[in-house]
Amino acid sequence: MFISLFILTCLHPCYGHPSDIILWDHHVVPNSADIIQNEQLSKTGSITRVSTPRLHIYRPTYQQNHAAILVISGGGYAHEELGHEGTPTSKYLQKQGFTVFELVYRLPQEGWTSPLVPFQDGQRAMCIIRSQSKFYGYDSDKIGIIGFSAGGHLAGILSTTWKTPYYPPTDAIDTISSRPNFSILIYPVISMIPPLNHTHAYKSLLGIHSSLADQQALSVQLLVTPETPPTFIAHAKDDPVSSVKNSILLHQALDKNHVINQMILFPDGGHGWGLGKKGTTTTQWPALMMQWLKETKII
Template sequence: MRKIKLIIALLIAGITVSAQSRHSSINGNHGIPEDLKQLSLWSNAVPDGPGPLGAEKITASGSITNISNPRLIVHQPVKPNGTAILVISGGGYAHIEMGKESAPVANWLQSQGITAFELIYRLPQEGWKTTDVPFQDAQRAMKIIRSLAGQYHINPDKIGILGFSAGGHLAGITATQSNKRFYKPIDAADALSARPDFAGLIYPVLTMLPPFNKTHAKKSILGKTPAKAQEEAYSVELQVNSSTPVTFLAQAADDPISPVNNSYLMNTALKKAGIPVEMHIFQTGGHAWGMGKSNSPTAAWPALFEVWVKSCGFWK
């Protein structure tokens, strides 16, 4: 039965999506489906603007840039099971790979009864006053989801975060630094906790320290020659503390973009802090596999993640 469900989820994951936001430019039939609700993160002016000018750009494969309207795309199941997950695509903080990562994953979660929120976050090199804008958006997103728990039939103590590649870095910073104030509070939602109850980091970029700091994500956030203190401040494994949520790690040993050491370092840091962690290292699979490459060990991760979240008591 589980195999049948996984096959159905993978078929759902293949559906492309098309753009609706007032800042989007539609390319063919790809983008964000019109039946999906979108929630702007900021009720008035977006912090640290002005940001990029012109329309949002989205490619045929669902890669987004020129983002001035950070928001949540809501995938609401017919029968919500009380769990919600904020899903964050990667793209080196230079674009958002929605079509390959967050959209199919959110569709799969929705099919399982989980309310999934895709995060469309600001990119640090698109004209903002600070490169912290992705962290502002992710932290704000967690608070908004928690504020809407009653409306979406969500248990406010069962809200997780799931990030891929650079999105794994964004999810990791959000999970480990939930008490850090990345922006000034603007409304009642900001009084709520930004801490995820559980975290999934899939082929994540986590450390900004040498020799593993050759990623585009590091350059987008810190530039080419940051000070060591900056590298340490944005290395997720160094931010792990006693309030870090239980964490799931999955990565391929032959990842050519984000060295597998990222997961090993995070696994060690979590264990040292006494935080429950489950790690899966696949011998092959490379990078950017989203729901998992067919005929590859990485195709097993969604089922493994489901079993893990259920074992933690967050998924009925």
């Protein structure tokens, strides 16, 4: 009862989503340094300067499949492509019967005292989502995560380091497991190690000069264990931003650890295609993902 009441008192309608969940009480936002900044939302739906991390909730349009999913947009950890990635995907998944939670997270280079604030927001979000399973009517063991590009890196981190607390516990919600039950990674950034450490995500998290130890600590392929959740990966071979080698490395690590996974490589499509780039086979990934989720009996 405490957890449900806590969440309901944090609903915040002023962002255009009447059922937003605010992740943190403003007194306990980790690494905040009392930052107050005005959010910036571009005409295309790209957001920056987030100081109130939150979840947009999309309840199932039709018959519920009793599963929930956290959606994380990319943007190199410098902005969040809600308009192109997170929101369209949330609406698609809503129609498939999911209870969807779209994450709006803090960005590392905006004055916080730690660059790992996206990890804190993501981990907190997973705890909250699991705490609300009875309230929203989905199974607590059918909670997944999907991320695009840098959002795919964040989803990968949350899928592999869920035993690592990224912030001191603030309430009873933080005692709940943040482990996703399945993971969907779309053209993800995975490795922070040369020669793949040229992405904006790498620069935002680690800067230009970082130690090999720091690079390894944030390279998802090195964090995979047999406890990593079943994973679906989709990537285009001609991706000029996040090399397809990122997904291949992760796929190999998952296989090595005997983790159920499927990797789909499209011949073209580039980067940042969201639900798919018209005229390419990347438009097939949502249907392929749903097929995989059903074949593996995840949903």
